[in-house]
Amino acid sequence: MPDGDAAPWWKTAVFYQVYPRSFALADLGARRARLDQLGGLAGAAPGAVRDSAGDLEGIRQRLDYLAWVGIDAIWLSPFQPSPMVDFGYDIADFCDVDPLFGTLDDFDCLLADAHARNLRVIIDLVANHTSDQHPWFVDARSSRTAALRNWYIWRDGRGPDRATPPNNWTRAFGKGPAWTYDEATKQWYLHLFMPEQPDLNWSNPEVVEAMTAVIRFWLDRGVDGFRLDVVHGLGKDPELPDVPAERAALPYCVQNDHPSTHGILRELRKVVDAYPHHPVLVGEVFLLTARQIAAYYGADDELHLAFNFPAMGCDFDAACIRRRTDEATRVFGEVNAWPAWVLSNHDQPRLRTRYGGSERRARAAAFLLLGWRGTAFLYAGEELGTEDAEIPPEQTVDPGGRDGCRAPIPWDPTPNHGWELDSQPAWLPWPPQASVRNAETLSHDPASILALYRRLLAARKASPALTLGDLELLATPESVVAFRREWEGDVRVVVVGFGKEECAVELEAPQGGWVVEVATGGEEGLAGEGTAYLGRIGPEEALLLKPGR
Numbered sequence: 001m002p003d004g005d006a007a008p009w010w011k012t013a014v015f016y017q018v019y020p021r022s023f024a025l026a027d028l029g030a031r032r033a034r035l036d037q038l039g040g041l042a043g044a045a046p047g048a049v050r051d052s053a054g055d056l057e058g059i060r061q062r063l064d065y066l067a068w069v070g071i072d073a074i075w076l077s078p079f080q081p082s083p084m085v086d087f088g089y090d091i092a093d094f095c096d097v098d099p100l101f102g103t104l105d106d107f108d109c110l111l112a113d114a115h116a117r118n119l120r121v122i123i124d125l126v127a128n129h130t131s132d133q134h135p136w137f138v139d140a141r142s143s144r145t146a147a148l149r150n151w152y153i154w155r156d157g158r159g160p161d162r163a164t165p166p167n168n169w170t171r172a173f174g175k176g177p178a179w180t181y182d183e184a185t186k187q188w189y190l191h192l193f194m195p196e197q198p199d200l201n202w203s204n205p206e207v208v209e210a211m212t213a214v215i216r217f218w219l220d221r222g223v224d225g226f227r228l229d230v231v232h233g234l235g236k237d238p239e240l241p242d243v244p245a246e247r248a249a250l251p252y253c254v255q256n257d258h259p260s261t262h263g264i265l266r267e268l269r270k271v272v273d274a275y276p277h278h279p280v281l282v283g284e285v286f287l288l289t290a291r292q293i294a295a296y297y298g299a300d301d302e303l304h305l306a307f308n309f310p311a312m313g314c315d316f317d318a319a320c321i322r323r324r325t326d327e328a329t330r331v332f333g334e335v336n337a338w339p340a341w342v343l344s345n346h347d348q349p350r351l352r353t354r355y356g357g358s359e360r361r362a363r364a365a366a367f368l369l370l371g372w373r374g375t376a377f378l379y380a381g382e383e384l385g386t387e388d389a390e391i392p393p394e395q396t397v398d399p400g401g402r403d404g405c406r407a408p409i410p411w412d413p414t415p416n417h418g419w420e421l422d423s424q425p426a427w428l429p430w431p432p433q434a435s436v437r438n439a440e441t442l443s444h445d446p447a448s449i450l451a452l453y454r455r456l457l458a459a460r461k462a463s464p465a466l467t468l469g470d471l472e473l474l475a476t477p478e479s480v481v482a483f484r485r486e487w488e489g490d491v492r493v494v495v496v497g498f499g500k501e502e503c504a505v506e507l508e509a510p511q512g513g514w515v516v517e518v519a520t521g522g523e524e525g526l527a528g529e530g531t532a533y534l535g536r537i538g539p540e541e542a543l544l545l546k547p548g549r
């Protein structure tokens with residue numbers, strides 16, 4: 001796509017995260033044929049979990065919807081061959097498609113059809129670890145002298161009989177050490193996540209070379225970049241020291257922050273920068289502060305973007321949101337890094353659920369996500385105001401307790417909600433009110449949250465202030481957050497009311513006053529779109545204002 005002096009595409013883009021298992025199922029027959037041919041799916045979870053997951057064809061068939069919603073790019077969570085212990089984040093072959101989801105040809109079709117609609121596609125790169133079924137690990141654990149032994153992290157145990165793990169790091173998902181003892185070779189291997197997800201040894205240049213080949217494999221096929229899973233985990237302190245006892249119970253994956261990762265990222269950045277289509281590297285740096293996250297942009301020679309997670313930790317609370325907005329403006333500004341915002345994903349309860357279940361609040365949050373300075377990442381279903389599904393204990397499948405936010409997307413009001421389920425149940429329960437809260441029903445309702453998202457996305461696309469502008473927090477009453485965005489003469493103001501009462505919010509007005517461009521309530525509510533701003537905001541209302549003429 002043309003480039004010139006324009007801002008890089010990923011700065012102005014709104015990304016939409018697709019979790020393939022939960023997005024759409026369109027070709028169950030082809031799946032069954034693939035699986036029959038392979039004699040089933042090795043190691044895969046049984047029953048509905050396998051049979052009624054979404055597929056790549058399902059995603060392809062929904063591209064027109066995504067273009068209609070107004071997003072610019074898709075991030076696909078993993079679809080590569082996997083035993084699915086972590087639902088795809090345990091990859092057994094980085095350069096193929098799991099037969100559950102389709103084939104490489106299906107992927108190529110999806111990519112071509114997305115590009116034909118001006119939608120870019122980035123994919124997950126799960127580089128910190130592989131599945132224990134990956135041939136690399138199968139070789140590594142075969143003997144102490146195996147060719148790929150040193151591609152993973154092996155240590156002797158501590159104590160007289162070496163029966164104690166090499167250090168006190170704990171793993172994510174379930175309690176326990178980040179180490180598993182391998183009986184055959186009598187050493188421990190490191191895994192920041194499940195025992196079935198052994199960590200790669202990125203201090204070994206052969207690993208860097210192998211993963212570089214993976215990156216090239218997908219870039220050569222035309223993908224527009226990667227979301228790098230737990231990227232701050234890649235480099236490890238070679239001493240593998242204990243953490244202080246008071247932090248030992250905290251999974252080590254949220255603590256690892258070793259300087260060697262930055263060198264690795266500079267190498268990976270060079271690899272992607274050599275491609276003329278400007279692929280992007282978006283990092284999941286799951287560390288606790290914006291300052292730690294910002295360090296992973298390097299001097300514009302590491303990640304292009306890193307999710308600013310602290311904002312996800314706020315309730316629907318003006319003080320917290322104001323603090324996070326201010327902090328991001330300062331911290332990312334200081335190192336000239338472009339923020340990346342996310343309020344929901346496949347690992348956390350959805351924002352509406354976190355905010356107490358209210359659709360008003362979910363609507364207001366859309367103004368933050370799409371109004372903040374930076375690249376926005378929207379999780380599939382947010383545009384429908386989806387809440388987490390209730391998961392009865394017998395239907396729980398995820399070891400990390402994240403099933404609720406992974407409920408399948410309801411496409412229409414029919415009992416199977418647009419999924420080709422045959423007589424199978426969906427792989428997880430539907431989210432609440434799926435017979436009315438589905439894409440088709442909401443698409444016919446101009447007052448729906450889906451219609452609101454479309455108006456906001458269109459307004460954002462049309463405004464240089466919203467896509468590129470600086471952000472200035474404005475002085476407001478405590479229960480309100482308001483900020484001004486400005487770029488080359490274009491100006492917008494976002495006002496979000498968090499209170500239960502109507503509230504006066506005086507704003508310094510341009511000559512023609514402020515006009516409400518988008519409002520949470522559409523034409524209803526306190527402020528109607530296209531009318532003059534009256535200097536007040538309703539309970540849990542949000543407004544996008546533009547100068548009147």
Ligand code: GLC
Nearest residue numbers: 086089126193229230346347
């Ligand atoms: C990341 C993913 C999460 C996965 C974990 C291990 O945090 O977002 O879903 O379980 O990494 O790969």
